[in-house]
Amino acid sequence: MSNTQELKNLVNYGLVKAHVAMGLVFFIIVALMGFLYSLQLDGIYPFPGIEFLSPGRVRMIHTAGAAYGFLVNMFTGLLYWAVPRFTGYRVLSDALGWFMFWALQAAVLITVVAILFLGMADNVEWGETPWWIDPIIVFWLLLHLIQFGAPLYKASQRGPLYVSGWYISAMLVWTPLVVFMGNLIPRFWSVGSGAGAVQSTFIHDLVGLYVTPVAWGLMYYFVPVIMKKPMWSHGLSLLGFWGLAFFYPMNGVHHFLWSPIPMFAQYSAVFATVAVEFAVTSVLINFMMTLRGSAEQLKYNVPLRYMYTGAIFYWITCFQCAFHVTLTFQKIIHFTDWVTGHAHLIMFGTFGLWVLGMAEYIWPRLFGKETMYSKGLSEGAYWLLGIGVFAMFVDLTAGGLVQGFDWIGLNPWIDSVNFSKPFWIFRSVAGIMMITGLLMYAVNFYKTATAGKSLSAELKSQSV
Amino acid sequence: MGKMERFSFVALVAGIIFFLFADFVSWALPMFVLKDIPKKSVIDLAKEAKAKNTTAWSDFQKIARAYPEQFKKYYGEVNEESFAKALSVGHRWYIAEGCWNCHSQMVRPVSNETLRFGIPGVSNTVSYPSEYNNELQAPVLWGTKRIGQDLIREAAVHNLGWQVAHLYNPRNTSPGSVMPGYPWYFEKDEKGNIVPNERGIGLLAYIMWLGSWEVKPPKDFRIEVANK
Numbered sequence: 001m002s003n004t005q006e007l008k009n010l011v012n013y014g015l016v017k018a019h020v021a022m023g024l025v026f027f028i029i030v031a032l033m034g035f036l037y038s039l040q041l042d043g044i045y046p047f048p049g050i051e052f053l054s055p056g057r058v059r060m061i062h063t064a065g066a067a068y069g070f071l072v073n074m075f076t077g078l079l080y081w082a083v084p085r086f087t088g089y090r091v092l093s094d095a096l097g098w099f100m101f102w103a104l105q106a107a108v109l110i111t112v113v114a115i116l117f118l119g120m121a122d123n124v125e126w127g128e129t130p131w132w133i134d135p136i137i138v139f140w141l142l143l144h145l146i147q148f149g150a151p152l153y154k155a156s157q158r159g160p161l162y163v164s165g166w167y168i169s170a171m172l173v174w175t176p177l178v179v180f181m182g183n184l185i186p187r188f189w190s191v192g193s194g195a196g197a198v199q200s201t202f203i204h205d206l207v208g209l210y211v212t213p214v215a216w217g218l219m220y221y222f223v224p225v226i227m228k229k230p231m232w233s234h235g236l237s238l239l240g241f242w243g244l245a246f247f248y249p250m251n252g253v254h255h256f257l258w259s260p261i262p263m264f265a266q267y268s269a270v271f272a273t274v275a276v277e278f279a280v281t282s283v284l285i286n287f288m289m290t291l292r293g294s295a296e297q298l299k300y301n302v303p304l305r306y307m308y309t310g311a312i313f314y315w316i317t318c319f320q321c322a323f324h325v326t327l328t329f330q331k332i333i334h335f336t337d338w339v340t341g342h343a344h345l346i347m348f349g350t351f352g353l354w355v356l357g358m359a360e361y362i363w364p365r366l367f368g369k370e371t372m373y374s375k376g377l378s379e380g381a382y383w384l385l386g387i388g389v390f391a392m393f394v395d396l397t398a399g400g401l402v403q404g405f406d407w408i409g410l411n412p413w414i415d416s417v418n419f420s421k422p423f424w425i426f427r428s429v430a431g432i433m434m435i436t437g438l439l440m441y442a443v444n445f446y447k448t449a450t451a452g453k454s455l456s457a458e459l460k461s462q463s464v
Numbered sequence: 465m466g467k468m469e470r471f472s473f474v475a476l477v478a479g480i481i482f483f484l485f486a487d488f489v490s491w492a493l494p495m496f497v498l499k500d501i502p503k504k505s506v507i508d509l510a511k512e513a514k515a516k517n518t519t520a521w522s523d524f525q526k527i528a529r530a531y532p533e534q535f536k537k538y539y540g541e542v543n544e545e546s547f548a549k550a551l552s553v554g555h556r557w558y559i560a561e562g563c564w565n566c567h568s569q570m571v572r573p574v575s576n577e578t579l580r581f582g583i584p585g586v587s588n589t590v591s592y593p594s595e596y597n598n599e600l601q602a603p604v605l606w607g608t609k610r611i612g613q614d615l616i617r618e619a620a621v622h623n624l625g626w627q628v629a630h631l632y633n634p635r636n637t638s639p640g641s642v643m644p645g646y647p648w649y650f651e652k653d654e655k656g657n658i659v660p661n662e663r664g665i666g667l668l669a670y671i672m673w674l675g676s677w678e679v680k681p682p683k684d685f686r687i688e689v690a691n692k
Contacts, residue, residue, distance in 0.1 A: 015604050033567055040642060040644055041611070041641060041642045042642075045644065048644060049645065052647040054561060054562075054646070055562075055644050056561045056562025056563060056565055056566075056644070057560070057561065057562055059562050059565050060562050060565070063609045074542060100666065115560075115592075119556070119557060119560035119561075120560065121559055121560050121562070122559070122603070123559045123564050123603055123605055124603050125608055126596045148469070149475075152470075152471045153471045156469075156470040156471040156472070156539065158471035159466070160468075161469050161470060161471060162475070165469075165471070165474075166469060166474045166478070167612040169474040169475050169479070170474050170478040170479045172475070172479075173475045173478075173479025173483075173625060174479055174483055177483060183485065185687065186602055186603035186604070187602055187603060190491075190599055190602070190603060191496055191596075191597055191598065191599070191602040192498065192501065192593060192594070192596035192597035192598070192602070193494065193498055193504075193593040193596055193597075193604070194491065194494055194495035194498050194499075194606065195596075195601070195602050195603050195604050196604040196606055197490060197494040197495065198491045198495075198601075199603050201486075201487065201490050201491055205610075209483070223598065238468070241478075242478070245477075245478035245482050246478075246482050248486075249482060249483050249485075249486030249487065249490075250486040250489055250490055252490055252491075253490050253491075253494075254606060256570075256606060258573060258574055258604060259482060259570055259572070259573035259591070260570075260591050260592055260593040260596065261494050262493070262497050262498070264489075264493070265489065265490050265491070265493065265494045268489050269490060272486075292586065318666075329576045330574075330603060331572075331574045334572070335568055335607075335608070335609055335610040335674065336609075336610070337609075338513050339611065339691050340682070341673075384549060403610075404575075407575060407576075407580070407610075408575045408576055409576075410576050410580060411614075412614075413580075413613050413643065414638060414639070414640045417611070417642060418640050419643075420611075424642075435578075435617070448488075
């Protein structure tokens, strides 16, 4: 009891709940936006001729919303849970935390209004926020640095930090640099191909230096906690972290291969991307070996299953990346749906499933309950999300190959559009599966949060 | 090993040093290599189009002739300033509508792209750095996905009538297209005809400008001139 009380004093439950709930809301909104956009490609867009619901604008909400509305909210909420618990210190300030919470929601809402209604967008993929929002986001990220940097710094005065601490410390420093560099340098200090090089680094670094390290940091915390055993190898943890830290920042230019960016930058990006695959594999080996002997937990522990499913998708994506990053593969698959499939497998299939698993683990605990409201909803959501995203990945990968070879073959352009249509329809169907899964997940969350005391008592007696 | 696992070490080495090293390789060096290419502002581009009498300039005059009322109302006279204004307006709405999500602006030297985009023999060149060194490519519009065609060699491929019909409803000119129509770039004039409005004129001028610097007179024309 006293242990629970101590942990309660450590973690601000309100901030965790608020961020995770908003993250889930935005997850559903951006998924709906993506689905809406896919209907345009199927030729059945429900709002033709309405300016502010134009599919091009909706698509920018899909991507920018996924970055700032969904991922930043979810990760920040999970950090408010994990960081104080593994460092043993509170975050810098609760008042600052609430200010940051409202500032983040305001920034996302302003972005949505600006893109949909005012026609103000920025042509940086994943940085579609209007440029005047970007300094505010950088400032927010600096607050984020001191908010979570404080407990990490205090803990490292006492002794070495746990693995999660390395990933999160590095991420706290990287992210403001990445957002500043990616959004403001190509607009004010650079132009043309030089700006293209900066932009490509942004596209990749927001994934590689924000989403990836914060997600791995959380995985290194949640997986051992759930399985109640340490990671298999500390050496592999070190190798994985430093491999990622050195090679990942150099990956960006691989988004613009065969472009007018000087070739040495393109070659270095290809080399670094292949190198990252080795770091990723070392991390995956570490997680799989940690699972050894506890694999039966995957049968009944849905959060853990989310995490390992995401980890396998992660490895598939990175393995695929090591091949399609080469200049040979790029001839065929660049600009095709292959890339879209790849992006969905990593963002939804890996990071999406991870945060859902982590949120499902902490959610009942935040409300003093031992399990989620419904096992059926929990399982159903898992299978719909997992199968849905993998089906979408396979479908888009195949569709991408069709498009790529069709373009090389110099057939009339409209042929590639017509050939893609069945793939796009299948993609929308997979999207329906994913959205249904998300809605089931959200209902389960809502019911868990609002369930009466009797439910929690009943569950407690069952689980003993 | 203990030192490597401290906040300060990770923040300094991984957070700052590795990051700066990577950025030095992947964008500081490319920027340095490309630094001697002059940066052009929108008005420079407009002046260049007029001085070289490119297709973009003649297309801009065609817009003014085809829609005199709207042109006069929104852009005034045909000159460099009004062309620069049209390019800026078009560029702004090209970004705001997310055109760049489905149309790239980069012709690669591989995959037969030089044969597909532009007009073979007239404007079929690979993208090169200096054509992006202008205000309308900050940030660059290379794009990462093609559902429609690449647009950086669009000039002189289609005429004004085609562009107008296509922008209003792409199925008019390209059956099977999945591009949405953009009726809010048009308005009705006094006779009830559908004509482009301010944003529409800007967007048309911008799209027809893309790649106009690459369009050379057709070969037989050049031979004629040489014979004179």
